[in-house]
């Protein structure tokens with residue numbers, strides 16, 4: 001398999017997706033963390049059929065590819081990205097409401113979608129207020145807050161297999177569990193989702209609850225500098241004795257600790273801010289060091305929530321990255 005796109009293949013993709021291809025996209029500008037080299041080829045499709053045509057072409061040509069949303073949970077390699085990167089975003093953000101359902105394309109901005117649910121009096125996804133990302137990214141991560149996940153309100157997910165086949169997944173088939181789903185493993189691209197709501201409440205009530213969540217997030221989480229939200233997932237064994245990751249890391253004295261321009265936030269120690277020109281290697285170094293110290297103190301391991309993408313598109317939780325990618329001490 002040749003990971004590099006040949007010029008005739010690039011032209012074929014451009015012909016099929018006019019205006020949907022960006023060459024040499026600077027990941028340190030477009031990614032949420034403002035970290036990463038250049039991506040050779042970023043492709044932004046406009047719907048399920050586009051995605052199906054695109055991936056069946058790439059697979060038939062033996063070209064590997066990856067899918068991203070708004071990058072709010074991703075750390076890109078300093079070397080950038082050599083394989084095509086399919087970004088599901090603002091070209092795929094249609095939505096429709098019915099009496100008790102909300103349907104959306106997966107590129108829809110989640111805070112907007114959650115607001116639409118509230119305006120319809122649909123209760124249940126208030127906990128997603130303020131979570132940056134696309135609907136597809138949130139489904140893939142089964143994201144949420146207050147230990148809830150978006151998965152509990154999913155009726156069906158439409159997704160495209162690597163060979164271009166379009167499949168509708170029931171909620172059970174999505175395999176939702178805490179901060180995970182089958183889409184982290186099966187290679188399908190989520191393109192649409194239908195959410196069903198069994199509980200209704202007055203808009204004002206839902207709005208007030210969401211505002212409260214937003215205010216509390218603004219107080220707790222750093223707002224100004226680029227970061228990827230929580231770096232580590234809470235480990236229940238550590239939680240019982242020592243508290244959530246932010247507290248454990250803070251108690252070890254990490255607030256303000258830095259490697260290059262990657263700095264453990266003063267406001268919340270589970271966040272790593274980019275103070276200017278942080279490198280992926282610096283962030284990975286901090287993650288490794290913090291994990292080691294937490295393990296020494298508690299006897300348990302913390303896993304990273306953030307995912308690292310290497311230049312050939314291999315996506316792994318950031319604590320599983322090979323040593324040679326990590327900065328020297």
Ligand SMILES: Cc1cc2nc3c(=O)[nH]c(=O)nc-3n(C[C@H](O)[C@H](O)[C@H](O)COP(=O)(O)OP(=O)(O)OC[C@H]3O[C@@H](n4cnc5c(N)ncnc54)[C@H](O)[C@@H]3O)c2cc1C
Nearest residue numbers: 069070071072073133134136137138140143144190228229
């Ligand atoms: C300040 C801040 C606060 C945050 N707070 C929270 C929080 O409270 N709770 C929480 O759960 N998360 C939180 N996050 C993490 C992040 O917002 C969520 O994980 C979000 O849902 C990711 O969406 P995304 O579109 O940015 O996906 P990306 O980060 O682009 O991708 C995440 C993963 O999903 C996959 N993916 C993306 N789109 C698709 C698709 N269409 N089909 C298949 N796979 C796809 C990618 O391959 C990748 O593995 C926070 C992040 C930040 C920066």
